[in-house]
Amino acid sequence: DTEVTQTPKHLVMGMTNKKSLKCEQHMGHRAMYWYKQKAKKPPELMFVYSYEKLSINESVPSRFSPECPNSSLLNLHLHALQPEDSALYLCASSQIGTGIETQYFGPGTRLLVL
């Protein structure tokens, strides 16, 4: 099973709202990722968690706050977003240190900020 699940599928929020995106995988992967994807562009890396520790933050604004409660779950907390933050937010996971680096992506959350 190579499934990464994400909820919700769609989210509309105002600029003063607080919301969270959720991601889950049960493949035993110890690396999890958040990406942002704008239309007609490749995914853009935001954060990486390795062994539940934040290992990479690609200079993402603080209005995006990631959290990794355990090895299967990854959250992205959203607060005071801007309309330009509207995008498809993708979660991915992969193994670490096995020589098999394949990242498996979830279906994404389509976010619209009004």
Added chain:
Amino acid sequence: QQQVKQSPQSLIVQKGGISIINCAYENTAFDYFPWYQQFPGKGPALLIAIRPDVSEKKEGRFTISFNKSAKQFSLHIMDSQPGDSATYFCAASIKGGSEKLVFGKGTKLTVNP
């Protein structure tokens, strides 16, 4: 140095034809090259991947050709079908630095019936 250059940006092929997408890289430390297929509104799905010690890998109608000396790799889709219409991304990563996938800019493939 960290870029992966992908071409063409868009491609139109007739049903049954061969679709070819090319990628080139500069960083010789890259040692893992996956291709992802993405349908509108969906997440990228791994299609096929290759390592530099292999010059070609085939899975069904999809083939990766890899030229290590030229630092180029390409995806060939044989007998292209309308259901193959999607955006294709090549990518590269460094062993041991697998957290960072460097993506090409993508190719939008349209297969006409």
